[in-house]
Amino acid sequence: xxxxxxxxxxxxxxxxxxxxxxxxxxxxxxxxxxxxxxxxxxxxxxxxxxxxxxxxxxxxxxxxxxxxxxxxxxxxxxxxxxxxxxxxxxxxxxxxxxxxxxxxxxxxxxxxxxxxxxxxxxxxxxxxxxxxxxxxxxxxxxxxxxxxxxxxxxxxxxxxxxxxxxxxxxxxxxxxxxxxxxxxxxxxxxxxxxxxxxxxxxxxxxxxxxxxxxxxxxxxxxxxxxxxxxxxxxxxxxxxxxxxxxxxxxxxxxxxxxxxxxxxxxxxxxxxxxxxxxxxxxxxxxxxxxxxxxxxxxxxxxxxxxxxxxxxxxxxxxxxxxxxxxxxxxxxxxxxxxxxxxxxxxxxxxxxxxxxxxxxxxxxxxxxxxxxxxxxxxxxxxxxxxxxxxxxxxxxxxxxxxxxxxxxxxxxxxxxxxxxxxxxxxxxxxxxxxxxxxxxxxxxxxxxxxxxxxxxxxxxxxxxxxxxxxxxxxxxxxxxxxxxxxxxxxxxxxxxxxxxxxxxxxxxxxxx
Amino acid sequence: xxxxxxxxxxxxxxxxxxxxxxxxxxxxxxxxxxxxxxxxxxxxxxxxxxxxxxxxxxxxxxxxxxxxxxxxxxxxxxxxxxxxxxxxxxxxxxxxxxxxxxxxxxxxxxxxxxxxxxxxxxxxxxxxxxxxxxxxxxxxxxxxxxxxxxxxxxxxxxxxxxxxxxxxxxxxxxxxxxxxxxxxxxxxxxxxxxxxxxxxxxxxxxxxxxxxxxxxxxxxxxxxxxxxxxxxxxxxxxxxxxxxxxxxxxxxxxxxxxxxxxxxxxxxxxxxxxxxxxxxxxxxxxxxxxxxxxxxxxxxxxxxxxxxxxxxxxxxxxxxxxxxxxxxxxxxxxxxxxxxxxxxxxxxxxxxxxxxxxxxxxx
Numbered sequence: 001x002x003x004x005x006x007x008x009x010x011x012x013x014x015x016x017x018x019x020x021x022x023x024x025x026x027x028x029x030x031x032x033x034x035x036x037x038x039x040x041x042x043x044x045x046x047x048x049x050x051x052x053x054x055x056x057x058x059x060x061x062x063x064x065x066x067x068x069x070x071x072x073x074x075x076x077x078x079x080x081x082x083x084x085x086x087x088x089x090x091x092x093x094x095x096x097x098x099x100x101x102x103x104x105x106x107x108x109x110x111x112x113x114x115x116x117x118x119x120x121x122x123x124x125x126x127x128x129x130x131x132x133x134x135x136x137x138x139x140x141x142x143x144x145x146x147x148x149x150x151x152x153x154x155x156x157x158x159x160x161x162x163x164x165x166x167x168x169x170x171x172x173x174x175x176x177x178x179x180x181x182x183x184x185x186x187x188x189x190x191x192x193x194x195x196x197x198x199x200x201x202x203x204x205x206x207x208x209x210x211x212x213x214x215x216x217x218x219x220x221x222x223x224x225x226x227x228x229x230x231x232x233x234x235x236x237x238x239x240x241x242x243x244x245x246x247x248x249x250x251x252x253x254x255x256x257x258x259x260x261x262x263x264x265x266x267x268x269x270x271x272x273x274x275x276x277x278x279x280x281x282x283x284x285x286x287x288x289x290x291x292x293x294x295x296x297x298x299x300x301x302x303x304x305x306x307x308x309x310x311x312x313x314x315x316x317x318x319x320x321x322x323x324x325x326x327x328x329x330x331x332x333x334x335x336x337x338x339x340x341x342x343x344x345x346x347x348x349x350x351x352x353x354x355x356x357x358x359x360x361x362x363x364x365x366x367x368x369x370x371x372x373x374x375x376x377x378x379x380x381x382x383x384x385x386x387x388x389x390x391x392x393x394x395x396x397x398x399x400x401x402x403x404x405x406x407x408x409x410x411x412x413x414x415x416x417x418x419x420x421x422x423x424x425x426x427x428x429x430x431x432x433x434x435x436x437x438x439x440x441x442x443x444x445x446x447x448x449x450x451x452x453x454x455x456x457x458x459x460x461x462x463x464x465x466x467x468x469x470x471x472x473x474x475x476x477x478x479x480x481x482x483x484x485x486x487x488x489x490x491x492x493x494x495x496x497x498x499x500x501x502x503x504x505x506x507x508x509x510x511x512x
Numbered sequence: 513x514x515x516x517x518x519x520x521x522x523x524x525x526x527x528x529x530x531x532x533x534x535x536x537x538x539x540x541x542x543x544x545x546x547x548x549x550x551x552x553x554x555x556x557x558x559x560x561x562x563x564x565x566x567x568x569x570x571x572x573x574x575x576x577x578x579x580x581x582x583x584x585x586x587x588x589x590x591x592x593x594x595x596x597x598x599x600x601x602x603x604x605x606x607x608x609x610x611x612x613x614x615x616x617x618x619x620x621x622x623x624x625x626x627x628x629x630x631x632x633x634x635x636x637x638x639x640x641x642x643x644x645x646x647x648x649x650x651x652x653x654x655x656x657x658x659x660x661x662x663x664x665x666x667x668x669x670x671x672x673x674x675x676x677x678x679x680x681x682x683x684x685x686x687x688x689x690x691x692x693x694x695x696x697x698x699x700x701x702x703x704x705x706x707x708x709x710x711x712x713x714x715x716x717x718x719x720x721x722x723x724x725x726x727x728x729x730x731x732x733x734x735x736x737x738x739x740x741x742x743x744x745x746x747x748x749x750x751x752x753x754x755x756x757x758x759x760x761x762x763x764x765x766x767x768x769x770x771x772x773x774x775x776x777x778x779x780x781x782x783x784x785x786x787x788x789x790x791x792x793x794x795x796x797x798x799x800x801x802x803x804x805x806x807x808x809x810x811x812x813x814x815x816x817x818x819x820x821x822x823x824x825x826x827x828x829x830x831x832x833x834x835x836x837x838x839x840x841x842x843x844x845x846x847x848x849x850x851x852x853x854x855x856x857x858x859x860x861x862x863x864x865x866x867x868x869x870x871x872x873x874x875x
Binding site: 180211239287 | 573574677691692693694721722723724725726727729730748749750751752753754755757774775778788789790791792793794795796797803804805806807808810811
């Protein structure tokens with residue numbers, strides 16, 4: 001007991017208040033390929049007929065002292081993710097590492113000592129407190145369960161915690177119903193902090209509260225992080241709150257992370273179309289901006305069912321940029337810019353990842369009717385500054401991938417992908433225009449055939465075949481050629497200059 | 513005014529006051545519920561008016577009386593167990609008819625036809641046992657003497673109008689088969705099936721995701737343009753207010769503390785509570801590493817509403833006005849500029865100074 005207490009104390013000074021530059025900080029929690037499927041059973045035999053793929057392969061890490069925000073629509077799996085990383089539910093697959101220790105398959109008993117380090121704050125302050133227990137017994141429960149005897153006795157410690165979260169120590173003997181929603185949420189926070197956890201996972205901590213109370217709780221969590229050096233994973237659907245509290249943000253869609261970036265990059269230059277649409281939908285409390293509907297991207301329909309998620313990119317059924325490759329190939333979460341990981345073939349604010357694919361799916365054309373022209377034409381305008389960064393940023397993924405695969409095919413793969421991209425970025429920026437130019441505008445068969453052919457040729461590239469080396473060799477000069485071209489040609493006029501360039505780039509890589 | 517007439521007793525009484533010119537006018541509305549613990553003054557003297565084609569947003573925390581106000585307009589406050597002994601006074605004029613003194617039957621004829629309501633939670637507002645289409649058909653046939661077939665065609669037309677795909681198929685679906693956003697659309701279809709002139713939306717998007725919220729707000733706006741209805745939007749989200757409202761009414765402790773055109777209320781808010789609401793909101797459109805400025809303390813009890821200005825225990829500026837006025841005298845609404853009213857004891861120059869120097873720069 002005393003031993004564990006020591007480690008507690010020792011742990012606290014380590015977590016010195018967070019300073020900027022979270023990239024250098026130690027990783028506290030690492031999640032790799034995490035999945036959680038809920039089986040659907042039917043019939044007398046209760047045979048499994050399918051599964052709700054609530055979380056379907058996500059990777060991220062949480063660094064010490066930072067706040068990771070997780071956003072997404074309802075049903076995207078963010079709450080399940082929270083429950084799985086705290087091991088309140090067992091993962092179906094993947095790996096969770098906490099402080100270097102693999103906790104994926106630990107039993108309840110083995111998890112118990114770790115419970116003091118990982119705590120959770122729940123959404124519903126009415127449902128998460130036992131109505132028949134006093135506040136004192138609720139907040140002291142962690143001490144009882146873990147067999148910890150805090151200095152000065154349990155009662156004194158509980159009263160200290162109550163005052164820490166802004167409640168009066170006299171509330172010790174009261175019952176939950178005597179408190180308002182905001183106060184109950186504070187009790188939940190006090191309980192979560194009782195054992196000085198290292199990681200606090202908060203699932204919608206403020207969404208059940210009134211605006212004014214919400215601000216009190218947000219500030220409280222902020223203060224506690226500064227004081228105690230806590231690490232937070234905050235799950236919320238309110239993008240304004242998440243922007244306010246988070247250092248880094250993960251955007252989830254149908255059980256996948258589609259974008260993971262630091263706050264500034266994500267909100268100022270979102271790359272995934274879904275992120276962009278999500279943020280444009282948040283109403284801004286400024287009536288002057290009303291009527292500027294041109295910024296808003298309306299998404300068509302609802303989120304598809306997680307039982308049978310769409311093939312390829314899961315967002316392709318609602319995306320206005322979706323092309324054939326989006327339907328067939330699932331985009332990987334790749335670090336396109338330092339600190340910004342995106343899973344998209346046609347990212348916003350960045351060079352296109354699949355420039356050879358320019359024919360929009362018919363669903364995408366429908367979707368783009370709802371996307372204001374300003375947002376579409378924004379593309380080239382926004383890309384101008386990006387173009388300067390592009391060469392530097394492009395190096396990054398290559399460098400990133402090298403140590404992972406370590407072998408030649410991997411680098412060739414990225415190189416050959418990278419090459420046409422530099423040239424082809426314009427082609428996609430003028431996608432709408434491009435599809436008009438194409439004679440088979442309605443995604444008719446020839447166009448689709450061409451698109452699939454390209455997709456196949458790309459698949460061939462990725463395969464570690466000997467030809468790939470040649471392809472890469474050919475592609476590399478292509479990059480050199482088109483690279484400066486991409487810089488010098490103004491993006492707005494990409495319609496004319498971009499197309500031939502993209503064409504040649506695609507040809508070169510596919511010919512070999 | 514002080515004499516609170518029991519509902520039911522008021523039936524048939526001729527309205528003494530002058531008829532109202534506005535499409536909807538609420539004058540000094542009070543809704544009190546006697547309980548074992550005391551009299552709950554849910555709404556305690558609220559007045560406003562609204563023209564056709566305009567949108568009024570009522571903002572406030574939970575328990576500020578915004579929902580009760582709307583229920584009173586709809587005549588729904590008398591329903592349920594509590595309705596037996598509700599006390600209501602004041603006047604509600606809808607298109608030249610007074611509703612507080614009207615009989616329940618008269619109000620029922622108006623409800624659904626001239627005024628309709630969209631509720632926050634469509635799952636509990638729709639009957640789980642009946643098909644969505646049948647519920648819309650019922651709402652239509654109550655007010656229109658038509659065959660089921662005609663009504664069904666109308667239901668399909670409305671479902672189509674609110675953007676439900678395959679309406680002819682969906683009309684035979686049950687509420688649980690619809691997603692949250694679709695259900696909300698179906699409820700809007702139900703509310704609009706009789707082309708009501710007044711539409712009250714009580715937190716219509718609170719339970720929805722932002723992307724769906726944007727769709728629904730757009731839909732309400734389009735339909736309002738098409739039918740020229742007046743809309744009352746009850747919400748706690750100032751973002752939604754800025755998005756959709758022409759006029760804003762801020763409620764606190766059952767009373768109106770500020771009322772005015774949306775632009776002015778956001779640019780020159782006059783009441784410290786309004787400042788508090790603006791300061792508590794994290795904004796998506798700016799990078800703030802600064803802290804939020806919450807309103808300290810808790811919303812007031814509606815049984816023991818604080819004396820004087822109900823906001824004084826939470827107001828950081830309660831000590832500025834001389835003497836003890838904030839604690840003893842209830843501030844009346846005063847006109848600040850055309851159409852912009854505020855109930856605050858702070859002298860105008862202090863208010864201006866505090867807003868421009870202390871509050872606005874931090875927002």
